[in-house]
Amino acid sequence: MKSAQASVLYDAPGPRARALYRASSVVVSALLIGLGVIIYRALDDKGQLTSEKWEPFTMSTTWTTYILPGLQGTLVAAAVSIVLALILGMALGIARLSDHRSVRILAGAFVELFRAIPVLILMLFAYALFAEYQVFRSKYLALAAVIVGLTLYNGSVIAEIVRAGIKSLPQGQTEAAKALGMRKGQIMLTILLPQAITVMLPAIVSQMVIALKDSALGYMIGYVEVVRSGQQIGAYYGNYLSALIVVAIIMIIINATLTSIATRLEKRLRRGQKQSAPVTRNTVTENILPAGPA
Numbered sequence: 001m002k003s004a005q006a007s008v009l010y011d012a013p014g015p016r017a018r019a020l021y022r023a024s025s026v027v028v029s030a031l032l033i034g035l036g037v038i039i040y041r042a043l044d045d046k047g048q049l050t051s052e053k054w055e056p057f058t059m060s061t062t063w064t065t066y067i068l069p070g071l072q073g074t075l076v077a078a079a080v081s082i083v084l085a086l087i088l089g090m091a092l093g094i095a096r097l098s099d100h101r102s103v104r105i106l107a108g109a110f111v112e113l114f115r116a117i118p119v120l121i122l123m124l125f126a127y128a129l130f131a132e133y134q135v136f137r138s139k140y141l142a143l144a145a146v147i148v149g150l151t152l153y154n155g156s157v158i159a160e161i162v163r164a165g166i167k168s169l170p171q172g173q174t175e176a177a178k179a180l181g182m183r184k185g186q187i188m189l190t191i192l193l194p195q196a197i198t199v200m201l202p203a204i205v206s207q208m209v210i211a212l213k214d215s216a217l218g219y220m221i222g223y224v225e226v227v228r229s230g231q232q233i234g235a236y237y238g239n240y241l242s243a244l245i246v247v248a249i250i251m252i253i254i255n256a257t258l259t260s261i262a263t264r265l266e267k268r269l270r271r272g273q274k275q276s277a278p279v280t281r282n283t284v285t286e287n288i289l290p291a292g293p294a
Helices: 002-009 015-045 051-058 060-095 101-116 119-133 138-167 171-179 184-221 226-237 240-275 281-288
Strands: none
Touching: 051 060, 051 226, 051 240, 060 101, 060 138, 060 184, 060 226, 060 240, 101 138, 119 138, 119 184, 138 184, 171 184, 184 226, 184 240, 226 240
16 A cells, blocks of 8 residues: 555655665765764864863853853844844835835835845945944944844845735735725734734744854954854864864754744744634624625
């Protein structure tokens, strides 16, 4: 029965094909093992696998001098830019659905422009601009440039997520709300956006993770974040491999925590939507039209 079902979906491999698959798996596994052995020997020859390379991470000074300040810089830049990008993205996404053609064109041009420019270029441009006109004190120049670059890029991407999320909702809800006499702003804020957030949440969380990782590009303009701190540890103690592994573990923990929180929030929102009765066109029609003869 299983072979019959499998043959309906695709051609079941014959004896030769299965033998070829097994042989290919053996060859690929052998190549991966050989590559692993080569990498291990190269690292061992450089002394990167000795316990002495990990000793700096047992000292409190390594954490207080390098890792914790770098982690603080990463979290501050990411948190501020994510909040600003969400606000900017919501505003631009709604503007792209405006009834006014000029508003749609301006919002669309803004989104397409900053979505096409690499984040690093935005940071470098903002840093040079702020330094030239002394917009911020020198202490905050790099932080401001990182936040501006991340906000403009991620806000433009979130704007497209918002627009797509709202457009994916059934048109009947908008028509029903209009039949009740609601204005477009009321429809957007009270009906469409609350439902679209649940649809958009996975994509928005992915963009938040990207913003968190892209904050590492700030090292190009002298911003102190966790990746730069890892490079400083490697330069000081000569343990680049272990330093970058520790930094990678920290970033994985942060991203996993953010994803876990968003997943729980999404489940709670979906559960709340199932419990609440949705507004449908039929319900509205029954409320505003007189009942027919029995």
